Amino acid sequence: MENRMKVRIKYVVEDTDRHGSVRVYLRKDGRKLRLHGPLGSPDFWREYHAALKAPPKKRGETKTVPGTIQKGTMRWLVAQYTASGMFKQLGAKTQKDRRATLERFCNNIPKGKTLPDGELPFDKLQPKHLRLRRDAMVATPEAANTMLKALKQVFKFAVLYEHLAANPAAGVEPLKSKGDGYHSWTLEEIEKFEKVHPIGTTARLALALALYTGQRRSDLVQFGKQHVRDGWLTFTQFKGRENRPVRLELPIIPELQRILDASPTGDLAFLATAYGKPFTAAGFGNRMREWCDKAGLSDCSTHGLRKAAASRLAELGCTEFEIMAITGHQTSKEVTRYTKAASQRLRAESALAKLTGTKS
Structure with a gap:
């Protein structure tokens, strides 16, 4: 031993x-x-x-006691925010994710500093401080932007409840994201998945539901017979259901109906585990990861199918508002990002057709 x-x-x-x-x-x-840093590492010894x-703490200064929060610090302000109605109106998952983001911010000790961000006085923070904090996360721009979004809400709360006169994060710009986010499935990748997972498998049903409805995994796992009315899928999207519910009615196209009829389904949900129980959104995401890996599609994901569905609609000439009617997006910003490549292809095809017509 x-x-x-x-x-x-x-x-x-x-x-x-x-x-x-x-x-x-x-x-x-x-x-x-x-x-x-690991004990004994250069980063550890530096800190x-x-x-x-x-x-040392000055006489009369509040002593740090585990489990207590000093008033006037960022950690105190975050605690006020997370106890507010403004925070509690958010969805459960959004609350959980935002708490984790703000906890990471409060626990972080910037290089060359001795105090974590959570112990800093919030009324002394300026936009330049937040930009420096953002720039320190330049290697992970999405995480940096998530942090910035959370801080903007914390400071918005501080202004509304008169803890601050102005929001120091309001004018701090997000970092540019790397690439276009989730990989959009290509036609070849869809065919490769279909070859490995034939009709009659839960994997193939999952692909069809995602591709022919364009919905998020949190919606795919809730779909069941109770949502079908006269050949239409009628449901309220899971995301934002508590604050800004979006109700959709989508036609079940013949190909999707054919796959549904040939697939094993659960009592309450079309997509069921090996035990006949509905998937959780996280559990379904993990299972989809396994199915994609089995098909040799390491870059593909459930969300990439949502993106592929929007792209397919764009390639068929659908307008942004028609695509939004399927995906449930409330603004065209995200749809435009999803369909950018498809739109470019259509414009190029149109331009060359005109060029060919001019020459003939």
Whole structure:
């Protein structure tokens, strides 16, 4: 059996969070400062020595006690926001994701600093500080933009409830995203999936539902016989159902009906697990990942089928408003992003047809 010697470093303590993850802190002079990097690594020692030089708490200053939050800090403002009606009106998943984003922000210690962002006074933060924080995440622009979006809402809350006079994040621009997001399935990839997963399998039914309805996985898993009326699929989209519900009626085209009739389905949902139970959205996403991998489609995903459905409609000459009637988008911004490649192809084809016509 391997014997490991535990090395103790002065003032360094370890805490285990509710997820079982071990976090390292320097506890000295009433302060508890988070340290990053593996123990003994250059990043760890850099932060350790910087934390040692941090000034002790002044007499009369509130002592940091685990489980308490100092008023006036970003962590305090975040706590006020997440306890507000403004936050509680959000959907459960949005609340969960935003809490996680804001917790990461509050726990982060910028390079060269000794205090985590959560201990900074929120009324001293300026747009330049938030831009620096955003720019530190340039390698992951989507995560940076998610953080920025969350902070804008926190500061919007602060202005509405008169904790601040102005929103310092309002004018901070998001980073440009890498590429066009999720990969849109090509016709060849769809055919490859169909070859590996024939009609009569749950995998093929999942593909057909996604491709011929253009809906998110959170909607695909809820579809069942109870949503079918006179050959139409009638439902309220899962996303935004609590605040801005979108009700859709989509025709079940013959090809989708043919696959439905030939497929095993559950009592409450068309897509069912091996035990006959409806999938959760996350569970379905994991299962779809397995089906795609089996077909050798590592770049493909459920959301990529939603994008492919919109692109197909664009290639058929559908307008943005016609596509929005299928996908349920409330603005054309996302639809335009989905269909950009298809629109370019149509315009090129039209231009060359005119050129050919001119020459003839």
